[in-house]
Amino acid sequence: MLAASWFTVAIVSRFVPFSWVLFGNVPRKGLQLPDDAPAASRKKTIVGITSVVLVLGVIAAAGYTWLRSNDTVNTNNRQELAEVHYIEELQDSYDVIVAGTDPEGIAAAVSAARNGLNVLLVDGKNREILGGLMTVGGLNTLDLNYSPKKSSVPGKHNFLNKGIFQEWYDKVEGTSFDVNTAANAFNSMVAAEDNIDLLMKTQSMEPIVEAGTDGNRVVKGLRIVKADGTSLDISAPAVIDATQDGDLAAAAGVPFTQGRSDIGDPEAQMAVTLVFALKGVTQEVWDSFGKIPNTGIDAMSAWGFHDAANYVSSDPERVKLRGLNVGRQNDDTILINAMHLFGIDPLDPASLQSAMELGRSEAPRIVQYLKDTYSEFKNLELAYTFDELYVRETRHIQGEYRLTMADLMANRDHWDAVAYGSYDVDIQATSNTDTGFVLYSPLQYGVPFRTLVPQKVDGLLVVGRAASFDSLPHGSARVIPLGMATAEAAGVAAKMAAENNITFRELSKSTELIAQLRDRLTKQGMELNMNAFETPYYVKHKAYKGLVAAVSMLLTSGNHDNMAYDLDGKSNMQRIVYSMNRVKKQHADYFHGDPSAAIAGVDQPAEQKLTLDQAIKTIAHAMDNEKAESLTLDEFLNSGWLKQETINGITDQTALTNGEFFMVLRDVIEYYAGVVYE
Incomplete structure (x- = not known):
């Protein structure tokens, strides 16, 4: 030595x-x-x-x-796509069937196989390769869950959960990646497991459902129609729905909400995107992107290009462009995620086809706009568009637990957390008049196993963006790395349910078995622990409980740094009217009046301070209370709709702050409408 x-x-x-x-x-x-x-x-x-x-x-x-x-040079070589080997002859039964070959499905299948289960992994979208949205849909820039505990190595990322996602990530180029590399990485992980049977290009798959106990249904397997038209019934005691939209869950009778129907806005759901590729990107061109104001690059990613949002489409109500997210490939192409398509029903094949046609016809116009707007794009040309759309939101199943904004805002751990998230609550535009926004930026929150266990149906777990998340926290929890973590947990849960001869619902209620589940996941490479961090300022604010209610009802947003809530800023007459109109949508059974009647005849209400009496009057009009004009604070207190301690917390009743109004509203929502946000 x-x-x-x-x-x-x-x-x-x-x-x-x-x-x-x-x-x-x-x-x-x-x-x-x-x-x-x-x-x-x-x-x-x-x-x-x-x-x-x-x-x-x-x-x-x-x-x-x-x-x-900090290097902008991509030194990686493009991989040829490896052949995906799948079987034609299936067994009559498997220990677990995983439906869907998106990243979540692959993680679930690999996890189950590594725990000794005999697995059937089924694709239902006529794909040639594995990876789904990342590969067939071209979403080659990751939305990541960074740990609050930074890496000690400069430039190295420290992600939450790790596990199978980290294993896959270490095989690709970085936070943006070449889709061939990604597909080959997924393929190699599946191919390495001898007890995974992979079936591609099925015409259809639907759950085999029987009556169970306690009024629940039980999924017993899948009915599959193969590419040649052959119909097969394959049995399994466990099925994992890793389809993007929770298709099996819906077919089995699992209750769900769609879009933002849970907050009274059933027509709203996030935009659909068609990713397209440009060719002709030399290193010189790539480096030039970094010189555009408010735009940044590294070796594989570019972001910014804010002037792109000024694009005027051929159909402004249905197509819009936002600032570009650019992922580099290992040749001379880049992939662009920026096109927003509105008015699409992703659960309707005809609507999806219409969206695809619209996107493909719009792509050349967008490319020409970019060439005209940015000199750096002048020599670039449209190479191709992808074969699947990036759909951000459809069904949100109702599970044994529903992830809430209160969970995220408290950075709450859960006794049965099987994954952790930290990505921004990124609410993308829902229409051409909407710009989208960041509602909240969490530090770290737990995702309970119970969110994977659907109500009313046994023998089934749901992973990915269709799991049991309220529509607003779904803006964070929908991201693929978190979905892969929940899927890894689902694979181990299938093993434990079989070992103990219990249902997933019974497993979800056992503190002892959930502790064992978490321990197994940890031993298999996941990190399931809350990191230490300083309590955020807003949690310590006297109006925190009111803020949670306001954010949960979409009355305010914090942006990337959570500094835009303005809790101590003065509210005004107009803002409370806007707020109560929003409350009416979400709690229509209790608020069906006209809050604007409270400011009738008021000149420039946005410039007028909000008094406590005016707040009471506006809320009463929203209730459609016949005494709205004369209801007093004492009557609200005597009716139990407001608590004295909330009133005591108001510094100046002639000029309420935003936070003080949120606290008043929180009381009314709880004690009048019976809904608690906490």
């Missing part, structure tokens, strides 16, 4: 400038301690030299990682 250490020091000293500051002058012919040096001295020297060498190694590795993270 001494000789090796001296040799390393000599090499470092020879080739690393100024390393003599650490080592002194090192003779080129090698170093030796005197033969009569005490043993203790020799030992200290060995330890010292070895420590310095290790420190230098860490510094060198960190420096290399940092340099690579």
